[in-house]
């Protein structure tokens with residue numbers, strides 16, 4: 001097996017310079033994150049707030065932390081002091097809480113709206129119509145401590161390339177439509193280990209890659 005550093009270099013070499021790599025380090029020990037850090041990686045993604053906060057406490061403070069998992073409103077306060085970007089915003093209620101906690105910490109937190117593109121029911125996210133309605137709502141204008149900077153989506157977990165491309169094209173088209181009126185909209189967060197090349201072909205500007213960097217995850221402990 002290749003080292004974390006070799007994996008990172010290999011991925012960095014295959015993605016265009018304008019695409020940001022989020023190293024998804026969920027379930028991995030801080031020693032693995034440190035290895036990636038020493039290889040130059042600064043943007044890390046986690047999906048559990050408690051785990052991310054523990055790692056934030058232990059690791060160098062110039063790491064840029066992205067919360068990529070589903071967020072419960074009552075836990076936003078734990079990451080508000082340091083989180084850079086929250087990928088899976090799917091309601092006005094959550095956005096308001098992020099704004100409130102960001103304000104308490106005198107910060108601005110970047111947010112992406114999660115769009116439901118997969119066929120599976122289990123995936124969270126907004127429909128296109130609900131995302132547009134949310135962005136056009138009066139209430140959103142008063143939220144001074146959040147910046148909605150783009151969209152995030154997860155394709156169906158399948159070998160069917162056509163299906164994945166269809167889903168990525170759907171979110172790409174919504175993204176292109178929204179950038180017209182929204183100069184702050186700059187990021188399309190699509191693509192994981194199995195599908196990031198397809199995602200880049202569909203306009204991804206940010207890929208979230210875990211297992212191809214750190215190896216397969218072991219959830220048994």
Ligand SMILES: *Cc1c(COP(=O)(O)O)cnc(C)c1O
Pocket residue numbers: 024026047068069154191192193194208209210211212
């Ligand atoms: C775990 C996870 C990833 C990374 O998945 P890999 O297949 O290991 O690259 C990306 N995005 C989200 C939202 C995740 O939860």
